[in-house]
Amino acid sequence: MSKRPLIIDCDPGTDDAQCIMMLAASGLFDIKGITATHGNVPLSMTSVNALYLAHLLGIDCPVYKGAEQALIMRLPRAENVHGAGGLGGYEFSAEGLEFASGKARDFLYETAVECKGELEICAIGPLTNLAITVMKHPDFPSLVKKLVIMGGARAEGNMTPLAEFNVYQDPHACEIVLQAGFKDFVVVDYQACKTAYLDKAEQEKIRNMSDKNTFAPLLKAYMIHRDNSIKEAVGTVYEEKFARMAEKMVFCDAAASAVLIDESVATYQPVYMMCETQGEKTMGCTVIDKYGLSGMTNVKLCVGLDRDKYAKMYFDCLEKYEV
Ligand code: RIB
Ligand code: CA
Numbered sequence: 513m514s515k516r517p518l519i520i521d522c523d524p525g526t527d528d529a530q531c532i533m534m535l536a537a538s539g540l541f542d543i544k545g546i547t548a549t550h551g552n553v554p555l556s557m558t559s560v561n562a563l564y565l566a567h568l569l570g571i572d573c574p575v576y577k578g579a580e581q582a583l584i585m586r587l588p589r590a591e592n593v594h595g596a597g598g599l600g601g602y603e604f605s606a607e608g609l610e611f612a613s614g615k616a617r618d619f620l621y622e623t624a625v626e627c628k629g630e631l632e633i634c635a636i637g638p639l640t641n642l643a644i645t646v647m648k649h650p651d652f653p654s655l656v657k658k659l660v661i662m663g664g665a666r667a668e669g670n671m672t673p674l675a676e677f678n679v680y681q682d683p684h685a686c687e688i689v690l691q692a693g694f695k696d697f698v699v700v701d702y703q704a705c706k707t708a709y710l711d712k713a714e715q716e717k718i719r720n721m722s723d724k725n726t727f728a729p730l731l732k733a734y735m736i737h738r739d740n741s742i743k744e745a746v747g748t749v750y751e752e753k754f755a756r757m758a759e760k761m762v763f764c765d766a767a768a769s770a771v772l773i774d775e776s777v778a779t780y781q782p783v784y785m786m787c788e789t790q791g792e793k794t795m796g797c798t799v800i801d802k803y804g805l806s807g808m809t810n811v812k813l814c815v816g817l818d819r820d821k822y823a824k825m826y827f828d829c830l831e832k833y834e835v
Contacts, residue, residue, distance in 0.1 A: 515540060516542065516632055517542045517544050518543050518544060518631070518772075519544050519547060519631065519632075519633050519634075520532055520535060521546075521634070521637060521641050522547075522558070522562060522636045523548065523549050523550065523552045523558045523598075523638065524548070525552040525553075525561065525765065526593075526595070526598075526599055526600045526734045526763070527764050528565075528765045529565055530763040530765060531636050531662075531765035532546070532565050532569060532571070533569055533830070533833070534770065534825070535634065535773070537569075537830070537833065538769075538773045543571050544573060544623050544631070545576060545612070545619055546566055546571070546574075547619065547620060548561075548575065548616075549640050550578075550589075550637075550638060550681070551589070551590075551638050551677075551678065551681055552593070553590070553594060553596075553597065554580075554589065559575070561597070561598050561599055563575045563606050563610075564606045567606075569726075569833075574611075574612030574619070576614065577616065578641040579641050583644075583684045585683065585795075587680065587681055590677060595734075595737050599730060600733055601734075601736065602729065616645075617649075620642070620645045624652055627655075631657060632656070632660070633656055633658070633659045633660070634660050634661075634768055634772055635662075636661070636662045636764075637678055638678050638682040638685060639663065640685045643684070643686075643689055644685075646688055646689060652692075654693070654695070656694055656695075657695075657696060658698070658772075659696070659697045659698070660698040660768050660772050661678075661689075661697075661699055662765050662767065663676060663678040663679045663686065663699065663700075663701065664676050664678075664679050664701040664787075665703060666702075666802075667703055668702075669702065670702055671796065672793075672795070674788075674797035675794075675797055675798075676798070679787060680796035683789045686798070687787040690786060690787055696812075697811045698771055698775075698780065698812045698814060699812070700764075700767050700771055702764070703816075704814040704815065704816055705767040707817045708763075708766065708767040708822040709819065710761040710763075711760065711823075714827070715735070715761050718731055718732070718735055719735050724834060726833040731830075742754045742757060763826075766822075767822070771817070774821075777821045777822055780812040781815050782811070783802050784808045784809050784810055785799070785801075785810060785811045786798070786799045
């Protein structure tokens with residue numbers, strides 16, 4: 513069976529790294545390229561992280577620097593979650609690795625044209641690159657077979673009481689993409705991601721991984737960063753939140769890769785989704801008309817994943833990097 517052409521648009525990002533690892537390990541995709549965007553850390557870091565991850569994971573594809581800033585918003589990043597460099601304190605050299613020349617938005621469009629409507633996209637950061645591509649090439653959505661994003665929240669957010677990080681970083685881009693007419697558009701929101709977690713035993717399995725696994729050093733460095741964050745939260749207002757994290761390790765972006773690898777890992781509900789771009793307190797909130805009052809649908813909201821199926825998929829992919 514021929515491999516599915518895919519572009520990964522990302523802001524690595526420790527969970528982006530899991531997503532890219534799974535997509536590469538699945539063997540299902542002809543990864544045409546990786547486009548980096550601002551997000552968890554500045555573009556100067558997300559782009560180098562993407563370049564290094566492609567090298568580490570043996571993905572032979574061009575890596576493009578995309579948008580440095582959101583269309584309008586200018587917000588703090590997420591170094592507290594992903595570490596100063598964006599990969600949880602993991603240190604690496606990207607010496608000798610080079611970015612592709614050209615603009616991410618042109619690469620996205622030109623690849624969609626070349627793939628004659630077969631291109632799939634996994635977007636796991638702020639949607640600025642996709643929004644710019646849509647604005648420059650309004651026929652882009654009609655050329656994309658499937659778009660899966662990690663973003664939004666049907667209930668509480670992780671950046672504000674209502675907004676999830678990727679959408680909050682660029683709500684204007686999100687609204688443009690939501691209304692652009694992508695025909696098979698799956699949204700894996702924050703609540704769906706939280707159904708896809710690794711339990712304490714599985715976390716321990718990762719801590720004890722052999723370094724003979726190519727991905728292990730990066731993953732174990734992240735675990736140390738995460739464990740330290742949980743310890744440091746004791747006695748602060750974040751203690752309860754981090755204690756919950758300790759029980760259930762969620763890699764948000766890995767949920768999006770799982771859905772792309774095997775759509776049967778989750779259930780979905782067609783809904784009409786909008787993004788708030790005006791509210792002082794509601795900025796970045798993804799507004800979901802789940803009862804169909806608008807008479808329209810524009811996305812398939814991922815309701816939730818089968819946790820056991822997700823965890824098996826994660827470790828099956830991880831084991832592909834045993835050397
Ligand atoms: O809210 C989680 C999302 O924001 C993930 O994609 C994470 O990498 C950050 O980009
Ligand atoms: Ca991300």
